[in-house]
Amino acid sequence: MGIRDILKQREEARNSNTGGGQSDLPEGVKRYIQAGSFGEINKEGKTVVLLAKPDDWFFYFVHEDKVYEGKTIHKFQKHTCLHSPKSPAGDDILKFARPKGDVCPSCKVGAKRKMFAMIPVFDPEYGTYRVIDLTEFHINNLIDDIEKAEEMAREFQPDYTLAGKPVHIKQVDKSFSLGKARLDISAEMQQKIDEASKTEIEYEELAHFRDVDNIVELLNEADDSSIDKTKLPDAIEKADDSDSGFANGNEEKAENYGF
Numbered sequence: 001m002g003i004r005d006i007l008k009q010r011e012e013a014r015n016s017n018t019g020g021g022q023s024d025l026p027e028g029v030k031r032y033i034q035a036g037s038f039g040e041i042n043k044e045g046k047t048v049v050l051l052a053k054p055d056d057w058f059f060y061f062v063h064e065d066k067v068y069e070g071k072t073i074h075k076f077q078k079h080t081c082l083h084s085p086k087s088p089a090g091d092d093i094l095k096f097a098r099p100k101g102d103v104c105p106s107c108k109v110g111a112k113r114k115m116f117a118m119i120p121v122f123d124p125e126y127g128t129y130r131v132i133d134l135t136e137f138h139i140n141n142l143i144d145d146i147e148k149a150e151e152m153a154r155e156f157q158p159d160y161t162l163a164g165k166p167v168h169i170k171q172v173d174k175s176f177s178l179g180k181a182r183l184d185i186s187a188e189m190q191q192k193i194d195e196a197s198k199t200e201i202e203y204e205e206l207a208h209f210r211d212v213d214n215i216v217e218l219l220n221e222a223d224d225s226s227i228d229k230t231k232l233p234d235a236i237e238k239a240d241d242s243d244s245g246f247a248n249g250n251e252e253k254a255e256n257y258g259f
């Protein structure tokens, strides 16, 4: 099996499964809840139950460089930075704040790097846990909304938290807002919510950490203006001296590159 097939399989598995194990989601429904005009969290919004406080959300880093010219153009394929935590890191996220070239080839070549977070939620529609994956900008807006709501409620109940409560998240202008939700939680649903909140979400799997060779391959195909290609390691020499397919961006040769 060629690397293209392996990558394709991984992509399909990632899109369809739970991040490991049997899927409890119907076919075609992803663990990720898509946000945006064509996603499930659109202007109408979606009601979910927050499964954790923001301090316990999974923060990580992504290399992404895109411009909007009538349509979105990605200067390279978006991918998880290898210098990222593999599980919720709390304050330790600061240890990952700066790029680290000896761990991540994309950091080494100066690829644009952004912080993202996955919000763990319970989806009443499917009765299971899912994640909302958003950039720092949107996450900030949602946390603002959470803090405002909690501050008000704490006047009456000092330990009030929205974690474990239903909220309605919707697209507003170019970001997202979080507000009150109407949701009748039956005893049966509460049991599922409790189970979901105890589920150890496999963030590492969901974030899809690629291997170094795979990242070097996609960096080789990057727009020259987006990274410093002179700093790219020659993955091909390391992997297979006889074939420089990737470095030349030669698709045909690259297909022959197997494990």
Ligand SMILES: [Zn+2]
Pocket: 063, 080, 081, 082, 083, 099, 100, 104, 105, 106, 107, 108, 113
């Ligand atoms: Zn990186």
